[in-house]
Amino acid sequence: MKDIRNIAIVAHVDHGKTTMIDQMLRQSGTIQAHREMAERAMDSNQLEQERGITIVSKCTAVIYKGTEINIVDTPGHADFGGEVERVLKMVDSVLLVVDAFEGPMPQTKFVLRRSLALGHQPIVVINKIDRPNARPDEVLDEVFDLFVDLGANDDQLEFPVVYASGRDGYAMLDPNEESDDMTPLFDAILREIKPPGDDPEAPLKMQVATLNYDDYMGRVAIGRVFAGRMRVGDKVVLVRRDGTKSNAKITKLFSFVGLEKVETEMIEAGDLCAVTGMDDILPGETICDPDHPVSMDMIEIGEPTLSMILMVNTSPFAGQEGKFLTSRQIRERLDRELEHNVALRVEDTDRPEAFKVSGRGELHLSVLLEQMRREGFEMQVSQPEVIVRVDENGKKTEPLEEVVIEAPSEYAGTVIRKMQERKGEMTHMMQNSDGTQRVEFLIPSRALIGYRTEFLTDTRGAGIMHTNFHSYGEYRGDIERRRGGAMVALEQGATTAYSLFSLQDRGTMFVGPGETVYGGQVIGENNRENELVINPTKGKKLSNMRSSGTDEALTLAPPVRFSLEKAIEFISEDEYVEITPESIRLRKSVLHHGKRKASSR
Structure with a gap:
């Protein structure tokens, strides 16, 4: 038999797993020194490269001192936890990578809990020790406390520790030592992880x-x-x-x-x-083996927490930009996705052109929608809703998220107030050495829909927010989401600078001059809470007394452009996001203004 070690690299998002694998591939000689290799080479998917995150688990192997080390790179984002759950059973242990400044984060707890339950003996890698504000000793204490909180046994509490810089390609067993390569990490893998004890002579x-x-x-x-x-x-x-x-x-x-x-x-x-x-x-x-057809225990995958309705595009511009438009084509694509995306659920609704799609979070669902639009699909989706359950006592329960926020101290008060308004419960607060504050909350998942953009505004872009599913808890009542009403186009036509200039004081515009819009399309956010129906296509009336050239130049504020995630976060329950290969538009579910008014009565 080959001498083998099977490991998975697990961590919170942006703690350096994929970069570390790059160095392991290089320094083991698996990838020749003269060969070009892209940064974060394991992130081969186009969306992964654009977003800088791992979405799909992938396998690789390196040879070190005659031993084959099989490595599984896993996603660090909570929405792709299903990928992590599937692959942990394939391996004999994990490298738990923790940032030397940030310490354990929500996803660190999630992946470690799953690993300990499978009996793994993790190797803790405290990464990014080259950061100027690194605090490896404090982070090690926090990791040990996390092992204790998760019920690790005595053997698991005796975890080995390696200090590393994945970016610069060195590792050491003591942060005060000096090193110029990853040899200590490789040696720790061979020393601490047992080879597989599987029997090659048994039935397949x-x-x-x-x-x-x-x-x-x-x-x-x-x-x-x-x-x-x-x-x-x-x-x-x-x-x-x-x-x-x-x-x-x-x-x-x-x-x-x-x-x-x-x-x-x-x-x-x-x-x-x-x-x-x-x-x-x-x-x-x-x-x-045909003579011994015995199934192994199925891999347990956590249930989805968020759902939305995915429909055929019914806007006036339907069919102008996409190739796949029908409900049959959309359903076939969703069925193909279900074959490998095990955390996803798709259900039929009472309407043949609409499907209920459920996943782990907004990012999980938006990545699927982004892949579909790049493949040429047109569709529209409703506002995401959390999946509410009823417990054995007949009480309504909802998914709760564990949220870790790091923000400059001057903005922490605003963040805490906003989180409490959204039914958040503060569980921990501490002052970081760099002057920022770290605040932890337990908050309903639905309260976070639409909050990320507001959070970045409140912290002037300097805040960082991490979330992870915690548990189902008691339903916490109504939560106010979007404060401003929608500015809705009255009729179809091309927008004019003259009209937009007169409207921009009423709110924030989502379109610029010369763009074609249709009646019922949401083209801005009103400063007030009510819906405002406007005509952005109105032009200046010209006569022999005046012309367009005699007025001063119009100064327009640049329009707000939505990414797919932000559009899904923004919409209200009576609105849809229209998604095509070239455009993302917001619209009312009922396009005609008169019918909308009648239904609201």
Whole structure:
């Protein structure tokens, strides 16, 4: 058998997991020194590169002192926690990466809780010790307290610690030592993590953790062989989620080396691999020996907390920019997404053109919508709503978020007041060494919808907010969201600078001059709470007494442009976001002003 170590790198978002993997690939010699390698090479998805975050878990492997170290890079954002939950069962331990200044954050707690429950013995990596305000000793104490709070056993509390700078590519066992490479981290992995104890002579058993799709090979299942051997051409049995069984044949096998999958003839117990030949396989299902078709325990995935209605685009501009417009095409795309996005749920509604899509959070859902619009889909979505449950005592409960906010001290008072107005409960407060304040809250998930933009305004862009799902708690009553009303276009036409200039004192505009709008489109936010129907297409009446050239130049404030996430956050319950490959527009669900007025009565 090969000498193998299987590890996952887990951490809160932006604590340096993917950058650290870059250094491990380079310094192990897996990626040759002369070969060009993009920064954060594991983030190969276009959306990942643009946003600077990991969205999908990926496997790689490095060879160090004759040992193959299989590494799984995991997302650090709470909305993609489903990806983390799937892959933790594939590995024997984790590298828990913690920022040397920020310390443990909400997602750190989430991934550590899952890892400890599986019996892993984590290696703690205190990263970014090169930061000028790093506080590695205090962060180590905070990590130890977190292990205690999560019920770690005595062995897990004796965790090894490595200090590192993933960006500069060095690691050490003592922050006062000097080092110029990652050797201490590699040695710690070989020393502290046990090789897999899986039996290659037992009947085959492989569990699928994640899926890829290849245009030539079809569906590619990625997972770990927990027992036996798997060879190309073997006949196997696939045991499904519902307990049914079907016969299949292994057509291709791949192991991981660096950034590539390498075709191989055989995989033994304890190794991670990719396999083709099963076009209808799903995550969590088991590939077995035909004579011993016994399923492994299914991978438990947390339930969604947020839902929205996704519909066919019905605006007057529908069909002008996209290729895929019908409910059948949208449903087929959602079904394909369900095959690998296990934290997503899709349900039919009483309307054939609308579907209820549920996920872990706004980012989880908006990434799906962004991928669809780039593929040529047109659609519209409703305001997100939290998924409310009723407990065994008949009480209504709702999802609560754990929120960590770091902001300059002069803005902390405003932030605390806003959070309390949104039914937030302060759980912890401390002064950081750099003059900022760190405040922690427990707050309903729905209270955070639409708050991020307001938070950045309140802190002049200097605040940082991290969230993670905490639990379901008692429903906390009504929460006021958007304060301003909508400015809604009266009729279709091109906007004029003359009209926008006269309207801009009424509120904030979302469109500039010369843009085509339609009746019922939301083109601004009113300073007051009421809806304001306006005509942005009105032009100046010219006569022989005056002309457009005789007036002074009009000065317009630049319009506010929405990203997809901000648009979804902004809309009210009677509004939709229209999403096309080229445009993001806000609109009323009922476009005609008269009908809207009648229904409100």
